[in-house]
Each structure stands twice: as C-alpha cells, then as structure tokens.
Amino acid sequence: MSAVKIWTDADVETNPRVKAVFDDIRATRKTDFVNNMWRALAGQPELLEATWARLKQVMVAPSALDPVTKELIYLAVSTANSCSYCVHSHTAAARAKGMTEAQYQDFLAVVGMAMQTNALATAMQVPVDPEFQV
Known part of the structure; x- marks a missing residue:
C-alpha cells in the first residue's frame, strides 16, 4: 500500500x-x-x-550514452538501492528501448559479479591501488 x-x-x-x-x-x-x-x-x-x-x-x-545503456545504469543503481518499483519500471523501459534478452542476461551476470566482488572487497577492506587513484 x-x-x-x-x-x-x-x-x-x-x-x-x-x-x-x-x-x-x-x-x-x-x-x-x-x-x-x-x-x-x-x-x-x-x-x-x-x-x-x-x-x-x-x-x-540526447547524450553520449544511448537510451538502453542509460536504462541499464538506472536498473543497476535501482538494484543496488533495493528499489523494487524502479527495477520493474526500468526493466520495462529498457525492453521498450530495445534491450534484448541476451543483453538482459549479460546485465544480470555483470550485476551479480559486481555484487559479489564488491562484498568481498568491502569485507576484506582491500586498499585501493595507487594506479587507480585520480
């Protein structure tokens, strides 16, 4: 409700x-x-x-990112923020803008991998490599 x-x-x-x-x-x-x-x-x-x-x-x-990429980014952030409404809304929007089933499956694999390695890096408190710092 x-x-x-x-x-x-x-x-x-x-x-x-x-x-x-x-x-x-x-x-x-x-x-x-x-x-x-x-x-x-x-x-x-x-x-x-x-x-x-x-x-x-x-x-x-119009911008440097195509519409499907924008929706996939929005979808990834919505997933990270546990916004069920946003996940459903932006999955539908990505599909409407041309996201294929193969792209969606790849997206889910990347999200799953990122969540796993993010959790591991956070748990182990791995220091950031100097080469990655701006």
Whole structure:
C-alpha cells in the first residue's frame, strides 16, 4: 500500500500544474500511460515538475550514452538501492528501448559479479591501488 495518494486522471484534471506535467509525460513518451511514480509525486506539484524536468534532461535528452545503456545504469543503481518499483519500471523501459534478452542476461551476470566482488572487497577492506587513484 502506498504511503501517499496515487492521483487518478480525474484528480489530475483539478490541478493545472500537475496536468501540464502529465500532458508532457504523455507527449514525451508517446503514450497515454502515466505510471504510479508520477501519480505519487502529483501531491507535491513543485517536486513533480522538478523531478520530471531533471529526468527528461538526464534520461531523454540526447547524450553520449544511448537510451538502453542509460536504462541499464538506472536498473543497476535501482538494484543496488533495493528499489523494487524502479527495477520493474526500468526493466520495462529498457525492453521498450530495445534491450534484448541476451543483453538482459549479460546485465544480470555483470550485476551479480559486481555484487559479489564488491562484498568481498568491502569485507576484506582491500586498499585501493595507487594506479587507480585520480
């Protein structure tokens, strides 16, 4: 159960600021679907606007990273942070942007390997090699 209200489309129609963001989400993503993360943020219109603007800047605007790579990075961080919602959302987004099943399996192998070696390095408190320090 959510700790905050999940806004319905009828709720959104009552607030012009929220409606403007939802309209932009729909236009940017070329879909009528607005997911629950945005609906949960709708109760705080200023935070909704700022979060959507920043997300568009990082995840939607063209950059040196391709869209699937961005989603895989987001997915890895979401996994590390134990955000179940984000794992599901960004797995779906990566698939929608062209992630193949083979890429997903490779991604899972890398995440699993990184989690194992990160835990070992942390447990053993391995000192950082001088060559790796900037």
